[in-house]
Amino acid sequence: MERKLAAILAADIAGYSALMEVDEAGTFQRVRAGHQELLEPEIQKHNGRIFKLMGDGLLAEFGSVVDAVECAAALQRGMAERNAIGSESNPLQIRIGINFGEVIVEGEDRYGEGVNIAARLQALADPGGICVSGKVGKEVGSKLAFAFEPMGDQRLKNITEPIACYRVNFDRGSPDRVEPHLRNGYPTHKKTSIAVLPFSNMSGDPEQEYFSDGITEDIITDLSKISNLHVVARNTTFTYKGRPVKVQQVAQELGVTFLLEGSVRKVGARVRVTGQLVDGRDGSHLWAERYDRELTDIFAIQDEIAHAIIEQLKVRLLPDEKVAISATPTEDVEAYTYYLRGRQFLHMCSKSYMLLARRMFAKASEIDPDYARAHAGIALCDSVLHSWRYADVSIETILATSAKALELDPDLADAHAARGLGLQYGGQREQAAAEFKLALALDPDLHEANYFFARFFFEEGDFERAAELFEKATQVRSDDYRSAVLLTCVYLALGRRADMKRAGLLGLERAERELTLHPENSSPAQLGALALAYLGERDRAKEWAARTLAIDPDDLNAMYNIACAYLHMGEHEPALDLLEKVIPIASVHRFWWSTDPDLDPIRNHPRYKRLVERTTLASP
CATH class of the missing domain: 3.40.50.10610 (ABC-type transport auxiliary lipoprotein component)
Known part of the structure; x- marks a missing residue:
């Protein structure tokens, strides 16, 4: 078996499935033109060679890491220029990942971990962006005047050890943003x-x-x-x-x-x-x-x-x-303290804690009526509680609260995310997507925007985009077990069993840690039971299910999540018993369990058919 060191560049069209759905023929023509007029010529120009073409992406090999990084920057600049002169409402954007390592040579093809890591890095990159491994950074050193912004150690799917990752800032036209990379392990930044x-x-x-x-x-x-x-x-x-x-x-x-x-x-x-x-x-x-x-x-x-x-x-x-x-954001320390407490409760995400979070935000806004973040917090809590049927508040009221926050601070990402969620539950999906996008543009690391936009895409059936945003949410908050567990559902829908197991293990680890810290909180118990069900640990899943219902026996959301766990384990009767109690919740969230391929044996069950009919009728 022949092996060699090589720089591998992985490129992929962002949102390709959605673009094809909107305009299949037009997207195909644009992608083909992009390959012929930009990608292939630039890769050849930088002494690279494409060794694998996919419908929406490619893999290329370079003998020089510097060539690979310079080529990636040229590709992104070229794509931006093509988009600037084009008239398409949905411009093409690519993500690029670069790794340097050992690859297996088999004829004209390349295999091995060196290739796999490049592909995983590409998935971490932003649309129009470049993500590289630490090995690439060390090889490039200060040879290129690019910014290499650390993303920390990232766990990549099917890669055992975490990989040091960097986001590349390749904009030479903005001198304040240009930062040469590391020398001897430390930065030589202009900044x-x-x-x-x-x-x-x-x-x-x-x-x-x-x-x-x-x-x-x-x-x-x-x-x-x-x-x-x-x-x-x-x-x-x-x-x-x-x-x-x-x-x-x-x-x-x-x-x-x-x-x-x-x-x-x-x-x-x-x-x-x-x-x-x-x-x-x-x-x-x-x-x-x-x-x-x-x-x-x-x-x-x-x-x-x-x-x-x-x-x-x-x-x-x-x-x-x-x-x-x-x-x-506020001059009143008491309002600030209530707001911070509300943020803590919000992330604990069970009925009781969500109600507590809302009370904290309401108190903060009462103390300081001009506290935009507090109003955004109220709108977000009301949206979640509305979806769980625990808040007698109208969508109009939720939108008015978020509008108040935006009136006080038009650039507050939290307020745009809260408004997006309210619009989504009000059935205004196009406007909701626009608000989520604006929230992420203002603050790409806002957890709520990534998490709720991921749920939005899952409901739309865009599992690839949902996976990307859920993955980002797990990275933004190291205590986020919800996104990790829900990723198991997403990867199951995509047929990616290995990723489903990885996400399930991560979600379970985080849920266990949270349940140890807060044994009175049913949320990690609910999601932990679901993770265990997907991981095939039936006995432990049932133990966690019983614990959930002991903590919150009347919580509709808890019953719904435990029903999902039972359904996945083939425990149909207890699952249907619970689902029949939570029709309002199931009517909103039925997409989670209705897409599970493991439910095929129950599709013709009379109780299941009646349940689907009732949830359809109960939909808002």
Whole structure:
């Protein structure tokens, strides 16, 4: 068996299935023209060779990693230019992944992990974007004036070990964004680079975790507003939460020069915040400060920390950036505290916690009527509770609440996501999709936008797009078990059994962790039971099902999820017993179980037929 080292480029058309559905002949012609006029000539020009063509993608081999990366940038620029002069309402966009590694040579074809990783990286790339492995970054070094923005270690399907991944910024036309890559494991960015690690909760009360997390996120948000500062995203740095870390190792893993770490102690009306800025190259401390203040000074503390970082790193602020950093979503610390608590409850996602989250957001908006985030939180909770039939609130009221949030802050991604969900449940699907897209454009890492837009696509039958967004949601929040478990349903619908198992194991691991922390919360028990059913662990699935119904015996959503687990295990009678109790819920969410191929044996069951008829009649 012949083996060799090669740079492998994987390219794929984003949303190809949807484009073909809209205009099969036109899409086919555009894809073929793109291959002949752009992809094939550029790959040849950069000394590459296409060794596999698929309907919506290709695999190419390069002897030089530099050639492969330069070719990828040329392809994306060329595709953008073609879209700019075209008149199509649905322009073609490609995703590109590049890996450098050993491949198996078989005639003109190439196989092996080196090829597989490139294909997986392509799936992580944004439409119009490039994602590369850490090996590619090391080989390229500072040879190209591109930005290589760390995405952290990613778990790729069917790849045992996590892979260090980087997003490539190839825009040479915008000098402020150009950043050469790593040299000797550390960045040589034109922009100064920093990662903010999760601040430790020193309050002695685990329930105060939401407060230290909220402060960390707000500092990341403030620093991210500075164009001359590269800040690692929240979802990447929070993978280090609760782990003992070595500063220099973390700096190298994230590809940054500086790290900010700290702690928060909140006791009554007082708060103590410590912060220290560390040089990741040698571990030296550049700045450290402790703030002992009244809780009402928390916004001033965050502002002082941000300005201290700016001063120490000698970063130049533009006038509008000074204003943006000084601005706060609310001036009232009590409203802020209620909002952060609401966010914590929202992510726990069971009936009781969703109602708690809504009360927290409502209290925040009562204290500060101009708090846009609080109004967005109310709209989101009302949409979810409406879908579960636990809120006597109209779609019109939900849309009015989200409109209030957008009136206060038109660029608030949370408000656009909440409005999208309200529009979706109101049957205005085209407008809902537009709001979800806008939310992701404003904040690609917003968990709610990725999660609910994924559910939207699953309901549409676009399983590929649903999978992409659910995968992103699991990456954005390391405690998100819901997206991981629902991915099992998506991959089952796609016939991708290996991916279904991977997603199920991840969802189960996260659900177990959450259930240990909050044994009173039925949500992880519900989803854990479903994951176990898909993984074939029938006895444990039944144990988790019983635990769910013991925690929340009257929760319709809990009954629905347990019914899904029973259906998948072939336990038809107990499943139908539960589903017949939850017709309002099943009428909204029946797409989850109606697409399961393992339900074929029950399709002709009289009770099943009556149930399908009743859920159809009960649909909103």
